[in-house]
């Protein structure tokens with residue numbers, strides 16, 4: 001039996017609940033519900049017009065009901081009288097097939113049927129900008145190689161501390177915070193956990209960071225590539241798979257300490273990486289981070305090919321140590337539920353079909369990548385990525401047609417919206433044609 005939210009509200013002094021969900025484009029939607037009304041909401045869900053958000057619905061659809069998951073409850077560290085809840089979406093008594101949290105839970109159930117559990121750690125990079133979002137928030141942060149810059153980090157001490165203190169209060173076990181490779185860019189790390197727990201935390205981390213940054217006079221953004229000449233924001237994901245409490249990626253006798261099962265999982269991820277790029281890199285802007293020219297700092301730190309390696313950050317997949325791999329393709333715009341769902345789906349396909357990831361490449365891909373023959377490339381833009389996604393038999397078998405078609409439909413609409421706008425670049429390069 002799930003926890004009684006009305007009772008918890010009384011015990012913990014919660015006056016309001018945010019019943020929230022993430023739509024297909026990663027936007028966080030919510031209703032603010034007084035504790036006095038939570039009992040009925042917990043049973044029946046909060047009603048939303050799905051079409052008004054990024055879900056594949058029409059204005060004629062009945063209510064989309066967001067049924068909160070009590071296990072996800074987080075009291076806002078900066079306002080404990082508000083309890084945040086992740087919700088699962090239902091429409092007409094059925095789970096909404098394209099609701100991202102439902103999509104992830106479906107993959108988790110498939111893994112569970114094999115006795116497997118995926119665990120993830122996410123590294124969300126973000127920029128602190130001026131409130132209008134046009135410039136780096138700290139004018140003094142202009143050094144061309146600013147990674148780990150102590151001065152720039154400590155000028156943001158009060159804000160970074162507020163976010164990290166929030167994670168400490170919530171028991172996430174945060175362990176480090178740093179200035180990243182671009183001016184104005186930061187990263188904060190907390191401990192890995194079960195994939196659904198990490199996904200909910202990923203959602204909440206973005207919300208907390210944006211909110212506390214706003215209160216401090218900044219605008220935080222997870223946009224993949226806000227500045228042409230600076231390193232973009234990745235969202236690297238560390239992945240391991242567990243069975244009966246044991247990490248089954250771990251095998252001291254395997255190559256780099258990784259088990260045969262882990263290489264089959266990785267083989268699935270490598271096999272479908274290009275086809276799932278539309279999930280991992282979901283925006284127009286995402287493709288300005290991957291395949292990017294060298295940045296002011298000297299490296300993009302993002303992949304441009306489908307390769308894996310040991311402890312070397314120039315590839316799509318890095319095996320930093322035994323028992324896990326780091327998937328470096330995702331960017332800050334990636335959907336916190338769909339990205340791990342896609343990884344797990346591809347990994348399960350790899351296990352089921354014994355997919356071979358091939359040989360690892362121990363080279364600097366940024367300088368020597370062109371010397372390697374037959375290396376598969378990532379799609380160059382969202383349209384190419386969507387076309388691969390729609391055709392992917394693995395995605396259709398693993399996710400089901402309903403999700404693939406809905407996602408592709410809404411993302412094609414986004415592409416058409418983009419194409420309807422002439423840019424400054426086009427004007428500059430075309431005006432005198």
Ligand SMILES: [Mg+2]
Nearest residue numbers: 123125180187
């Ligand atoms: Mg980083």
